[in-house]
Amino acid sequence: MTRPVRARIDLSALTFNLSQARRAAPHSRVLAVIKANGYGHGMLAVAEALREADAFAVASLEEGVRLREAGIDKPVLLLEGLFGADELDAVLRHGFELVVHEERQVDWLQSLGPAATGREDARLTLWVKVNTGMNRLGFPPGEALRVWDRLAAMPVVAGLRWMSHFACADEPAHPANASQHAAFSKLCAQRNAPRSLANSAALLTRPDSHYEWVRPGIMLYGASPLADDERAPLPPLRPVMSLESALIAVHRCDKGDAVGYGQAWVCPEAMPVGVVAAGYGDGYPRHAPSGTPVLVNGREVPLIGRVSMDMLCVDLREQPRARAGDPVVLWGEGLPVERVARAAGTISYALLCGVTPRVPRQPRGDAG
Numbered sequence: 182m183t184r185p186v187r188a189r190i191d192l193s194a195l196t197f198n199l200s201q202a203r204r205a206a207p208h209s210r211v212l213a214v215i216k217a218n219g220y221g222h223g224m225l226a227v228a229e230a231l232r233e234a235d236a237f238a239v240a241s242l243e244e245g246v247r248l249r250e251a252g253i254d255k256p257v258l259l260l261e262g263l264f265g266a267d268e269l270d271a272v273l274r275h276g277f278e279l280v281v282h283e284e285r286q287v288d289w290l291q292s293l294g295p296a297a298t299g300r301e302d303a304r305l306t307l308w309v310k311v312n313t314g315m316n317r318l319g320f321p322p323g324e325a326l327r328v329w330d331r332l333a334a335m336p337v338v339a340g341l342r343w344m345s346h347f348a349c350a351d352e353p354a355h356p357a358n359a360s361q362h363a364a365f366s367k368l369c370a371q372r373n374a375p376r377s378l379a380n381s382a383a384l385l386t387r388p389d390s391h392y393e394w395v396r397p398g399i400m401l402y403g404a405s406p407l408a409d410d411e412r413a414p415l416p417p418l419r420p421v422m423s424l425e426s427a428l429i430a431v432h433r434c435d436k437g438d439a440v441g442y443g444q445a446w447v448c449p450e451a452m453p454v455g456v457v458a459a460g461y462g463d464g465y466p467r468h469a470p471s472g473t474p475v476l477v478n479g480r481e482v483p484l485i486g487r488v489s490m491d492m493l494c495v496d497l498r499e500q501p502r503a504r505a506g507d508p509v510v511l512w513g514e515g516l517p518v519e520r521v522a523r524a525a526g527t528i529s530y531a532l533l534c535g536v537t538p539r540v541p542r543q544p545r546g547d548a549g
């Protein structure tokens with residue numbers, strides 16, 4: 182026996198969710214976002230299951246190289262582009278596509294000069310990132326055409342594309358969506374090239390933002406891309422990760438007994454308390470309050486007391502027959518990760534990405 186915590190990864194759910202993205206954006210190509218170790222699911226297994234995607238997006242050269250070393254030869258886009266000129270050789274060698282969002286990245290590309298053009302692999306596809314209102318990465322629309330033309334003149338550049346990113350797509354009625362979209366579309370009209378704007382939320386709620394490439398991330402992993410209070414109808418998505426464990430102890434506490442560190446939760450009556458082998462050392466949120474739902478034997482019970490590094494406790498009054506060894510789901514099948522995120526005051530992205538390396542990922546199911 183080993184410690185029972187594990188993340189089951191349902192590969193068939195990934196392919197199902199990809200098919201939902203394609204159905205919602207039938208005229209666009211899909212750039213599947215698999216950065217941060219495939220949103221915590223295990224990037225290589227995710228890439229393999231999503232082999233029908235048109236391209237992959239990652240955050241760093243290292244992530245891209247891992248894909249290539251695993252034999253994945255699809256287009257791979259580095260979403261933050263170059264962090265230094267020293268990455269260029271590997272970028273060319275592996276044929277990675279680059280986001281360009283900053284002037285010094287243009288200078289680094291320029292520094293390749295004519296020497297690079299003799300290289301057989303010196304054909305770069307670049308995505309010019311435009312800041313349409315997110316104010317994170319990208320050139321202001323007023324500078325983007327100058328940058329575009331500078332890049333277009335470089336012999337090493339094989340193709341240019343437009344990209345921008347929504348700040349508030351998870352709130353479909355937010356006025357920033359329309360203004361960002363208008364700024365993007367006005368700019369793109371001045372240089373005809375493939376465009377990409379939509380993340381998962383926009384893919385599912387703003388068909389006019391699909392353009393030639395959509396960039397879904399979270400929906401592929403089966404979590405809702407909309408903010409908590411948004412009730413827009415979404416197509417069904419299937420959760421890919423189930424974070425599972427088991428009860429490792431069940432004991433009876435008396436009225437007035439306090440449970441866990443800080444004695445933060447006090448039993449209101451004599452009651453059974455279960456101890457689950459999962460804690461913040463596994464990525465379960467330390468700040469999840471008492472009352473956060475946990476599934477024991479497929480039925481919800483509330484978390485009680487503070488989450489420890491390796492364990493958390495649950496109130497078993499609704500399940501008086503539960504025993505050590507009984508199965509527990511922290512999130513996933515039967516308990517959407519969004520519900521746990523909401524209870525813990527965080528987002529599903531952070532919970533999924535935060536599952537720590539000591540938790541074995543167990544892929545299962547046929548990716549199709």
Ligand SMILES: Cc1ncc(COP(=O)(O)O)c(C=O)c1O
Nearest residue numbers: 214346380381382396397398399
């Ligand atoms: C530039 C960019 N595009 C697309 C995505 C995917 O977003 P989502 O997971 O909300 O679909 C991300 C995610 O962070 C991103 O940074």
